[in-house]
Amino acid sequence: MKFRFWPLLILSGMSALQAGGIPEQQVLTFDQPIPGTLDLRFSEGDDLAPKRGDFRIESCLMMSNPSGERWAVVTLRNLSPSQRLLDEEHLVALFADGSRRNPINTGYTFRGNEQNTLTMSFGESPYPIVRVEVRN
Numbered sequence: 001m002k003f004r005f006w007p008l009l010i011l012s013g014m015s016a017l018q019a020g021g022i023p024e025q026q027v028l029t030f031d032q033p034i035p036g037t038l039d040l041r042f043s044e045g046d047d048l049a050p051k052r053g054d055f056r057i058e059s060c061l062m063m064s065n066p067s068g069e070r071w072a073v074v075t076l077r078n079l080s081p082s083q084r085l086l087d088e089e090h091l092v093a094l095f096a097d098g099s100r101r102n103p104i105n106t107g108y109t110f111r112g113n114e115q116n117t118l119t120m121s122f123g124e125s126p127y128p129i130v131r132v133e134v135r136n
Contacts, residue, residue: 028071031062034130042098049100050135051089054080058115060132068124070095072103072132075117078110079136085109090134091120096127 058075072093078084086109088102095101103120110116122129 025067026065026069028063028065028069031064031128033061038130040094040130047100048092048102050092050133051087052135053086053090054078054084054136055086055090055110055134056136057132057134062129062132064128068126070122070125070129071119072122072129073117073119074132075115076110076134077115078113081112083109083111086118092133093122093129094131094133095125096130099125099127101125 056077056079058077060075061073063071063073070093074091076086078086086106088104088106091103091106092100093103101122103122106118106120108116108118
């Protein structure tokens with residue numbers, strides 16, 4: 001008799017996730033990692049470049065959902081001993097079609113030599129993000 005309740009508990013747990021207001025199409029999952037040595041050169045790409053800054057990307061993981069939202073979890077380090085403001089113009093995502101885009105509403109103040117991880121939205125696109133770039 002106890003085993004009959006397990007399927008009900010599992011189903012009710014799944015319903016709770018969906019009932020929590022998060023449609024399955026909006027749930028983010030991590031994309032497959034891209035090899036760091038991959039050399040991409042798009043002939044008809046955007047020429048948007050990151051603004052010069054004192055930041056270095058330590059690691060980056062891309063996320064997306066079936067609705068086409070593109071996100072990145074980026075660990076950045078402030079290379080300066082002084083405080084620096086990171087804004088959306090410091091970062092650019094390169095998409096698989098060669099287009100480039102800044103993140104949406106990114107702003108964070110780094111202390112000198114601070115490292116921090118930020119989750120950033122790059123909007124919607126039918127193409128995945130292949131790389132996030134900074135320039136120093």
